[in-house]
Amino acid sequence: MRIFAGIMLCVAFVSADPFQGGADFPAMLFPGREVSARVEPQPGVRVFTFSVPPSTVAARLRVRAGGSVEVAVRREGRVVARSVGEGWEVWLTRWERTLRPGTYVVEVGYEGDVGDGVDVSLLFSLVSGEASFDIETGRPVRLVLSPEQAMCTVGRLKVPQGVPALRVDVLDAEGDVDLFLAPGTAVPDPRAASHRATTPLGRESLVVGEGLAPGDYALMVADLRVLEAPEEVVLLVRFEESPPPLEARGPVLSPVVQVVAGRSMGSGVLVSEDGKILTALHVVEGGEEVVVAVTREEGMPPDELFRAEVILEDEVRDLALLRLTADLYGRPLPEGIDFPVVTPAFSEMRVGSRITLVGYPPGVGLRSRPVELRLPSLVAGRERVWTEGGRRDLLKVSGWIGEGMSGGAVFDEQGRLVGILTGRISDGWGGLGVVVAAHEVPSDWWHR
Incomplete structure (x- = not known):
């Protein structure tokens, strides 16, 4: 039975009603508390402030207005985000270097010289890097990354005395999931985490062997590149270095595959039943390891299942021929895989075809x-x-x-x-x- 782990919640502070502010002092924003105000033509600007605690990894500000307004978010006098319009939502995050602990100022300005003013509302929320659930080891754990939580979640791990290694594997992911591990009970800044796995792959792996100390650790699972829709992630945490089995979920549906070489990403075409792939040379040039992903479910991202090597190059034509050599974790290729293969057409194509x-x-x-x-x-x-x-x-x-x-x-x-x-x-x-x-x-x- 797979365990469903909860995602972390926005930090909510208990406080009195926010100050309404005025021309001479700012109104205070508190997480989860919507503030309404009116921006008059004179003086033309309303000012708000909010505070970011040290454990925060992301902050979201939503502004709605009855007319066009200009919004600027400042920290220590420097503008970190700006927009003009009737509605705006912005994320400030540690990984984009737009968020640091401290006080921020939000300026909402009236667009125009005359008129009756504009009603505005502001809603502010925080996402904490503190661990919010315990991660069970030795069995798959299903997580959900939510746009409301900046597509990240943090769990607690306790490493016992004498274990040889800690291995974290993403068994299944809809997005480009990254892993961040830090001693203690929080990952306040993913960029400063002691151990990271941040390749373009969905099946990410993080292994800590030598130097692994017993104690509490916080593990952040995050998709730092998109905030559009919830994503499911299946995670496996074990105290050993050996890789997990690769789950077979069905046949390869398409002869067109995805090719990933380091940070380079491209496509390729299966041209033989034993897994040879034709691609562009510049896609794999300079990549130490080549990963091949195949589509096994229509409408879903491809599964990263194989390692490949370049066996032939043609620099003049910018072509490369690859050969599958192992599964994703370096083990021998599984038997019985039926690869769909293209049929080439060598006749010349006419213009307009x-x-x-x-x-x-x-x-x-x-x-x-x-x-x-x-x-x-x-x-x-x-x-x-x-x-x-x-x-x-x-x-x-x-x-x-x-x-x-x-x-x-x-x-x-x-x-x-x-x-x-x-x-x-x-x-x-x-x-x-x-x-x-x-x-x-x-x-x-x-x-x-």
Whole structure:
């Protein structure tokens, strides 16, 4: 039976009613207590203050107004957040370096020279880094990261005398979850935690062996990159170094995979039944370890299941061929995995042909980890270029080409692979994508 652990609650201070403030002194904001006020054309500004205790990891301020107002949040005279409009919500956090213990000043200014004034309301809340529940060891624990709690939760661990190691594994996560461990009963600043695991992976692991002292520890589980929707996380904490088993949840659904090499993230295409993958060279260049994630549930982020190595490179075409070598934790590849494999099409594509681009671009969903995205597109043009390695024929395709799509697949209307996305001709999203056609891939790569 899995244990459902509660998420931490906002800190609520017991106090008298907030001061209403005035032109000469600020009104005080208290966590969880909404304050209403009116901003008049003269003097045109209402001032509020709030205090942040040392154990706080995040603070949220919500402002609602009956008209346009300008809001500025200051600490020691420096503006840390600003907005103009009728409504605003801002998070100040330790990990973004916008929050420190101390006193903050909120200025709400009237937009305009004449009028009857504007009614405003302010609601302020805090998220504490103090541990709020005990983490059971030796069995999976299911947690929920909530936007109301800045997508983080902190639990208590007691390390007994004489244990050889402490290992924390994220068995399942919808987002890019990070782990922060600190001695004591709180993690007030994740950046200063004594042990951290902050890769782009969802299946994060943190192992503390040599130097592990007995006593109390606080473990923060957090997704520091998104505040859009709740996320479930399954956590396993054990006093040993050996990795956990990888749960098999179904077949691999797509031949297009996600490729993660260090901080670099891209896509790749399965081209053989034994797990060889074609991708863009710049995705894996410089990455000491390559992790491959596969989609096993439609609409969900891919599962990080495999390690891979680069076996062939083509710098002229910006291509690399990978080979799966082990499971995520370095153990031998499991037997009986059926990989869906693409069928290449070596005929030349005409300008105007309909195609589909498939890859894993981040930042286009509610989660901090991407799901497979299929984008309809057209062959917008062809270009022949000469390089030191000889002539290259490139395709230019239309569509929203973003980071994470490099190494992704280009399919024709029959579902055949006609090329690999290797770049884009624009800044940011949009513009044209650059594709290496399937017939440009070295012929022996398809049969290795």
